[in-house]
Amino acid sequence: MRILIMTAAALMLVTGVGIEPSSAQNTAAMSVPVTRSFQDWRVACDNGGRCTAYTGYEGHLTGFVLIIMPAGPDAAPDITVGIDPREDGTGPALRINSQVFPIVWSSLTPKDGLGRLDGDAARHLIVALATGRSMTLTGGEEDTSLSLSGMRQALAWVDRRQGRRQTTTAMLLRGDRPASAVPPAPVLPLVTAAPPVDQTGFGLGAPVPQSVDAMPQIRACRREWPDSARPDLAVSARLDAATELWGPNCFVAASHIGHLMYLTGPGGRDPRPLTPAGALEPTVDFVTAEYDPATRTLSHFVWLSGTGSAGQIQHWVWTGETFALQSEQATKDLWNIPVALWPTLWRTRSPED
Incomplete structure (x- = not known):
């Protein structure tokens, strides 16, 4: 887009x-x-x-x-x-x-x-x-x-x-x-993470609720990718008393693990696709996704080459209402630029800054 x-x-x-x-x-x-x-x-x-x-x-x-x-x-x-x-x-x-x-x-x-x-x-x-x-x-x-x-x-x-x-x-x-x-630089948006919550029963590989497994996008993915290409590496987390995060893995290819993410009510009720904002366009497919319950951060890493010389890195923070984009770096050219130097597209500040 x-x-x-x-x-x-x-x-x-x-x-x-x-x-x-x-x-x-x-x-x-x-x-x-x-x-x-x-x-x-x-x-x-x-x-x-x-x-x-x-x-x-x-x-x-x-x-x-x-x-x-x-x-x-x-x-x-x-x-x-x-x-x-x-x-x-x-x-x-x-x-x-x-x-x-x-x-x-x-x-x-x-x-x-x-x-x-x-x-x-x-x-x-x-x-x-x-x-x-x-x-x-x-x-x-x-x-x-x-x-x-x-x-x-x-x-x-x-x-x-x-x-x-x-x-x-x-x-x-x-x-x-x-x-x-020269005009001043724009003020970076403030992102405040919600307090951590108990994660008992959640984490990498936790059983995905049937309601999420039955979503049309998940069924389509599993028709395309056999079980041998989909080890049980689902991402899951309790976000708050009324909201859960479920990310069934769709495929594994080389070092890439693909996930589709859903927000649900307790017990996986009423699943809805998670498509958080990116710097330039929303993110639908999550690659090498991780969720850190301590910082309330959902991460997404895409490598466009085996050497990691190009790709995209995004981080979102759960604020208690939504996953707000915290940072994004990306480059599409295979020019062997180290990840730490990939150009930034989005930055934020936290209450500690």
Whole structure:
């Protein structure tokens, strides 16, 4: 499902009349998650206005460049470079045309083979990328060429979305307007978990009520997948005195376990499909699903490759009334970007923040 929003400002631009959106308009627009493709570059922006622009190499080698730009007047770009390290531990470098930018190994990233630039170093690299014709990662097992096609369009789009164009904080569309002209980042939604409840009789593998087993979607799934492909790995939980969660498994394929989720009354009465909101569209099929009764969190992990280099991770929190989306990260390109660096599409805050 693709959500299209046409604001008054956007309509003016389409009809050829340019206006500068107000700070409030920019902040409201930034609260809507969105993804875009610009030739060989991707952009993902979350509901907090933070945007990730990235490209990579699809193959057995690690090779990617990932630029994160938070929203707000005080934000600055942060760049992570991924490259397989040499056996001697030699640090990587990024070559733009004939100019070499040394990349320092970072202790802030989740594994060896990642370098990081921020502050002035990140801005200098962005300027070089914007005027570059070629980009090569060196210092790894092999040199890796990455595409610059679409990079300028991607970063310019982020500047416009975050209200940075013609300001001193813009990545590409820089000007003399002060940082104070940049709109503030949207306030992240507050998600409060309901208190934990007793889980006696529930948990992984608990017997699924007949009322849930009889649901048409479950019957259709079991006609398609034989019993040998469906070990008893149902997810279940007591959410409160009047609500239960049941997730019969539908299939097992490689490392994926598929579930269909239902909310019911006590004893499995009156089952209804659970389709909680995602950042871009509701979730119907749950993969590698888990429920943590201590934190009241339902999780969903989809791996689009055996190496885990692409996929989707979502977490929802039971609030006592609904499963509210807590966080979401996703990428569809098989560019060997570590899970911890997958672009964010949704973030929230808790009462402890």
